[in-house]
Amino acid sequence: MERENSFANTGMSAEQQELLRYLLEEEGIEAPRTQTILPRPDQSNAPLSFSQQRLWFLHQLDPRSACYNEPTSVQVTGRLDVGLLERCVNEIVRRHESLRTVFRAVDGRPTQKIRESLTIEIPITDLSAVPEPDRSAKVRHCALETFQRPFDLAEGPLVRFRLLRAGEQEHVLLIAAHHIISDGWSTGVLFQELAALYDAYSDGGEPRLPDLPIQYADFAHWQNQSLSNELLESHLAYWKEKLRGPLPSLDLPQDRPRPPVQSYRGARHYFCLPQSLSEDVKTLSQREGVTVFMTLLAAFQALLHRYSGQDDIIVGSPVAGRNWPEVEGLIGCFLNTIVLRTDFSGRPNFRELLARVRRVAAEAYAHQELPFERLVEELQPKRDTSRNPIFQVMFVLQNPVKPKLPGLSLQPLNLDRGATPFDLILSMEDNGERLGGWFEYNTDLFDPETIARAVAHFERLLAGAILNPEKEVSRLSLLTDPERRQLSSWNSTQADYPSERCLHEWFEAQVERSPNAIAVIFENGRLTFRELNRRANRLGRKLKKMGVGPETLVAICMERSIEMVVALLGVLKAGAAYVPLDPEYPRERLAFMLQDCGAPVLLTQPELLGALPEHSARLVVLDRAQTALAGESDENLAGTTRAENVAYVIYTSGSTGQPKGVMITHGAICNHMAWMLERFPLSSSDRVVQKTPFSFDASVWEFYAPLLSGVPLVVARPGGHRDAAYLIDLIARQRITVIQLVPSLLEMLLEENRLEQCRSLRRVFCGGESLSVELQQRLLACLDVELHNLYGPTEASIDASYWTCRRETVGTHVPIGRPISNTEIYILDRELNPVPIGVRGEIFLAGKGLARGYLRRPSLTAEKFVPNPFSSEGSRLYRTGDLARYRSDGAVEFLGRGDDQVKLRGFRI
Ligand code: AMP
Numbered sequence: 001m002e003r004e005n006s007f008a009n010t011g012m013s014a015e016q017q018e019l020l021r022y023l024l025e026e027e028g029i030e031a032p033r034t035q036t037i038l039p040r041p042d043q044s045n046a047p048l049s050f051s052q053q054r055l056w057f058l059h060q061l062d063p064r065s066a067c068y069n070e071p072t073s074v075q076v077t078g079r080l081d082v083g084l085l086e087r088c089v090n091e092i093v094r095r096h097e098s099l100r101t102v103f104r105a106v107d108g109r110p111t112q113k114i115r116e117s118l119t120i121e122i123p124i125t126d127l128s129a130v131p132e133p134d135r136s137a138k139v140r141h142c143a144l145e146t147f148q149r150p151f152d153l154a155e156g157p158l159v160r161f162r163l164l165r166a167g168e169q170e171h172v173l174l175i176a177a178h179h180i181i182s183d184g185w186s187t188g189v190l191f192q193e194l195a196a197l198y199d200a201y202s203d204g205g206e207p208r209l210p211d212l213p214i215q216y217a218d219f220a221h222w223q224n225q226s227l228s229n230e231l232l233e234s235h236l237a238y239w240k241e242k243l244r245g246p247l248p249s250l251d252l253p254q255d256r257p258r259p260p261v262q263s264y265r266g267a268r269h270y271f272c273l274p275q276s277l278s279e280d281v282k283t284l285s286q287r288e289g290v291t292v293f294m295t296l297l298a299a300f301q302a303l304l305h306r307y308s309g310q311d312d313i314i315v316g317s318p319v320a321g322r323n324w325p326e327v328e329g330l331i332g333c334f335l336n337t338i339v340l341r342t343d344f345s346g347r348p349n350f351r352e353l354l355a356r357v358r359r360v361a362a363e364a365y366a367h368q369e370l371p372f373e374r375l376v377e378e379l380q381p382k383r384d385t386s387r388n389p390i391f392q393v394m395f396v397l398q399n400p401v402k403p404k405l406p407g408l409s410l411q412p413l414n415l416d417r418g419a420t421p422f423d424l425i426l427s428m429e430d431n432g433e434r435l436g437g438w439f440e441y442n443t444d445l446f447d448p449e450t451i452a453r454a455v456a457h458f459e460r461l462l463a464g465a466i467l468n469p470e471k472e473v474s475r476l477s478l479l480t481d482p483e484r485r486q487l488s489s490w491n492s493t494q495a496d497y498p499s500e501r502c503l504h505e506w507f508e509a510q511v512e513r514s515p516n517a518i519a520v521i522f523e524n525g526r527l528t529f530r531e532l533n534r535r536a537n538r539l540g541r542k543l544k545k546m547g548v549g550p551e552t553l554v555a556i557c558m559e560r561s562i563e564m565v566v567a568l569l570g571v572l573k574a575g576a577a578y579v580p581l582d583p584e585y586p587r588e589r590l591a592f593m594l595q596d597c598g599a600p601v602l603l604t605q606p607e608l609l610g611a612l613p614e615h616s617a618r619l620v621v622l623d624r625a626q627t628a629l630a631g632e633s634d635e636n637l638a639g640t641t642r643a644e645n646v647a648y649v650i651y652t653s654g655s656t657g658q659p660k661g662v663m664i665t666h667g668a669i670c671n672h673m674a675w676m677l678e679r680f681p682l683s684s685s686d687r688v689v690q691k692t693p694f695s696f697d698a699s700v701w702e703f704y705a706p707l708l709s710g711v712p713l714v715v716a717r718p719g720g721h722r723d724a725a726y727l728i729d730l731i732a733r734q735r736i737t738v739i740q741l742v743p744s745l746l747e748m749l750l751e752e753n754r755l756e757q758c759r760s761l762r763r764v765f766c767g768g769e770s771l772s773v774e775l776q777q778r779l780l781a782c783l784d785v786e787l788h789n790l791y792g793p794t795e796a797s798i799d800a801s802y803w804t805c806r807r808e809t810v811g812t813h814v815p816i817g818r819p820i821s822n823t824e825i826y827i828l829d830r831e832l833n834p835v836p837i838g839v840r841g842e843i844f845l846a847g848k849g850l851a852r853g854y855l856r857r858p859s860l861t862a863e864k865f866v867p868n869p870f871s872s873e874g875s876r877l878y879r880t881g882d883l884a885r886y887r888s889d890g891a892v893e894f895l896g897r898g899d900d901q902v903k904l905r906g907f908r909i
C-alpha cells in the first residue's frame with residue numbers, strides 16, 4: 001500500500017513542514033511515496049533494522065565505547081514520588097518491546113530477542129549531605145558514570161535510570177539508553193507517556209494510553225522486506241549520483257594529530273545565541289524562503305568551509321525517520337542520517353549559499369528514507385579506522401524535548417556524556433526564545449578552548465551573514481573583537497633602532513671602539529678591526545674612482561676568505577650594493593645573474609678568473625697582496641649612502657622559475673641587526689663562525705653580528721659548510737660559541753656522534769628549513785646550548801620571527817615564534833582575511849625589514865609586495881607562500897609551503 005509522503009515526523013514544526021513541502025514543489029523535487037507498515041507475521045525473533053545492524057556491528061568492534069549511549073538529564077523540583085515513577089517506567093517497559101529487547105547472534109547473524117518481562121529499578125544516590133559547589137561536581141561525576149557505563153547488548157537491559165537526590169524536593173533524573181533501542185524522538189515519547197501515567201496513577205486511576213499499532217520489531221521486519229523494492233532503488237540512485245567520486249574528508253584545524261584509530265572520546269560545549277540574533281535568524285529565514293534548519297546549516301557549513309579552505313563541504317544530519325504514522329508513538333531507533341553536500345565554489349554570497357543549501361536540504365529530505373547504512377554499503381568508502389566514512393561532522397536541529405510531570409517542575413540539564421561518535425557535532429534547538437545547543441567534539445583532536453572559539457566564530461559569521469547577505473561568504477568576518485585585539489597585540493613590535501644608519505658606518509663606529517681587537521680569523525690569517533677597516537677603505541676608494549656609488553651594484557664572485565670580507569665592506573664603503581655570486585654555481589647561472597643584475601664592476605680572485613662566464617663588467621681582482629689597491633688611501637670615506645639605499649642584492653630561486661634579485665636596503669638590514677644584537681648580544685668571549693655561502697642571506701648576520709660587536713669572525717674554509725667533520729673540528733679548535741645551522745646541517749653534525757666536542761657552543765640558531773621536535777630534542781640532549789628557531793624569507797631581511805626552543809615541547813611542531821622588532825606577521829586566508837588562532841593560512845609580512853622589491857621585476861614586485869590593508873601608513877605586505885597558524889599563545893607554527901593549491905587544501909598535521 002502506498003501513500004503520500006508526510007513530513008509530519010521529521011522532527012520539524014508544522015510551519016517548517018509546510019515550508020518544506022512548498023520548497024519541494026518549487027524546486028520541482030518529487031518525493032517518492034511511502035508505504036504502510038503491518039505487524040510481522042512471525043512474532044518470535046526478528047531481524048535488526050539497518051541502523052541497528054550498524055550499531056550492533058560498531059558495538060562488536062568496541063563493546064566498551066559509550067558513544068552510542070544516549071544521555072538524558074533532567075532536574076526535578078518538587079515532591080517526587082519515586083515509587084510511582086518506577087511504576088510508570090515499568091509500565092512503559094511493558095508497552096514497548098524495544099525496551100525489553102536484547103541482541104544475540106543466531107547462526108552468526110544478530111537477532112532481536114524480546115524478553116517477556118523486565119523490571120527496571122531506579123537506584124537513588126543521596127547527595128543531600130554534600131554541600132555546594134562539591135554537589136554540582138558530584139552530579140556531573142555521577143552523570144558521566146551513568147552515561148559512560150557500557151551496555152551489554154546480549155543481556156540488557158539497554159536502558160538505565162538513576163536518581164540523584166539533592167534534597168527533599170530536588171532530584172536529578174538520569175537516563176541512559178543505548179541508541180540501538182532509542183533515539184531523540186523516543187525520549188519525547190518516554191516523557192509523554194511518563195506524564196500521562198504519573199498523572200493517572202497519582203489520582204489512583206488507570207492510565208488510558210492508546211495501544212501501539214505495531215512494535216519496533218515489526219518495523220525492522222518490514223524494513224528488511226522492503227530492502228529490494230523500487231522505492232529504495234530510486235533513493236539509492238539519487239544518493240549515488242549525489243555522492244559520486246572520491247569524497248573529500250573534512251580537514252579541520254586540529255589541536256593534535258589524528259590517532260590512527262578513532263577513540264570516540266568526546267566532550268560538549270554548551271552555548272546559546274543571543275535573543276536578537278536568534279530572532280534575526282528566523283526573520284531572515286522567512287524572508288529568504290528557507291527553514292531555520294537551512295540557515296543554520298548554511299552558516300555552519302560556511303564555518304567549516306572557512307576553517308578548512310575546502311569548497312566541497314559534507315555534513316551528516318539525522319532525520320527522525322518516522323514517516324509512517326504507525327511508528328510515531330514507538331520507542332526505538334528510527335533515526336536515519338542524510339548527507340548534506342554543499343558546494344562553495346565560485347565565491348557565493350550568503351543569499352546564494354542559502355539557495356544552494358535549500359536545494360541540497362530539500363532534495364536530501366525527499367530522499368531521506370534510504371537507510372544510511374545501505375548507502376555506506378553501496379558506496380564502499382575506503383576503510384579508514386581513524387575517521388568516519390562519508391562525513392566526519394554532523395549538524396542537528398532538533399525540537400527540544402520538554403519533559404513534564406504533573407505537580408513537578410522539570411528542567412533539562414546540560415550534562416556531558418564524555419563521548420562522541422564524530423569529529424564534531426553541532427546540535428541546536430529552539431527553545432522558543434533563543435537558539436542554542438552544543439558543540440560535541442572529539443577530545444583527541446580538539447581542545448576545549450578551540451571549540452569555545454569555534455562557537456564565537458559561528459556566532460560572528462552568522463551575525464555578519466544576516467546583516468549583509470549580499471556579502472561573499474569567503475569575506476565574512478570570523479574574528480571577534482577581542483581576537484582582533486589579541487592578534488594585533490602579537491604584532492606590536494615597535495622598537496627604536498638606528499634608522500638613519502648604514503651598515504658600514506655602524507662597522508666604522510665599532511672599529512673606533514676596539515681597533516686592535518681581532519676582527520677576522522681565516523685558517524692561519526687574522527686581521528684586527530683597524531687592519532680590516534683600512535683594507536676595506538682602500539677598496540672602497542678604488543671602486544669610487546671607477547664610478548661606483550649609491551645604487552650601483554657590484555658583483556662579488558669570491559670564495560670564503562679574508563678577501564671576501566674586505567670585498568663586502570669595500571663595496572658598502574663605496575656606497576654601493578653587493579651582489580654575491582657563489583663561484584660554485586654553474587656557469588650558466590652565474591652568467592644569468594651577471595647579465596640580469598647588470599653590475600658594472602665584478603670583484604673576484606685570481607684563482608677564479610678561469611671559472612667566470614663571459615661578462616661585460618669591469619674586473620677588480622683581489623689577491624692576498626692587494627696588488628689592485630696599491631696607492632689607495634686607507635682613510636674612512638665620506639658617507640654618501642643613505643638608509644634607503646640598497647646594501648645587497650641576493651638572488652633567490654624560489655620554487656619555480658628564474659632566480660630573482662632581492663634588493664635589501666641599509667635601513668632594512670640595520671633593523672634586523674639592531675634586533676639581533678639587542679636580543680642576542682655578543683660578549684667579548686664570543687666567537688661566531690661564518691660558514692653559510694654568502695649567496696644566502698643567513699650569511700649576512702654571520703658576517704655582521706661579530707663585526708658590529710667587536711667579536712672575532714671565524715671564516716670557515718671554502719666547502720667547509722658541507723663537511724661535518726671539519727666543522728666540528730673548527731668549532732672545537734676555534735672555541736666557537738655561536739653558530740647558525742640549517743636543520744639538515746645540524747642533522748649531519750649530529751650524525752658524526754661527537755658533537756659533545758663542541759662544548760664551547762652556547763647558542764645555536766636554526767632556520768631556513770623546518771626544525772623538527774625530534775631534531776631539537778637530539779641537539780638539546782647532546783649539548784647544553786640555547787636553541788633558537790629563526791624564520792624568514794630573503795625578502796624580509798633574513799629573519800621575520802624567532803622562537804626560543806624549550807626542552808618541554810607542546811604539540812607536534814617547533815614554532816617559528818613571534819615577529820622580530822618592527823615586523824608584523826599576518827596569517828591570512830585566500831581572501832586576505834586574518835585567520836583565527838589554530839586555523840591555517842598564508843604568512844604575510846610587513847615592517848621595516850621588507851625588501852625594496854625584485855631587481856628589474858616591477859610586475860613580480862607588485863604581485864608579491866601588496867598594499868597592507870591592515871595599516872594606514874601606506875605600508876606593504878610581502879606574501880611568503882608559506883603556510884602557518886597561530887597557537888593560542890601567539891607563537892606561529894610553520895605548516896609547509898603553499899606553492900600549490902593541493903598543498904594548501906590537503907595539508908594535515
Ligand atoms: P630564503 O628566502 O631562501 O631564505 O627561504 C625562505 C623560506 O625558507 C621561507 O619562506 C620558508 O619556506 C623557509 N624557512 C625559512 N626559515 C624557516 C624555518 N625556521 N622553518 C621552516 N621554514 C623556514
Ligand code: MG
Pocket residue numbers: 697698768792793794798
Ligand atoms: Mg633565509
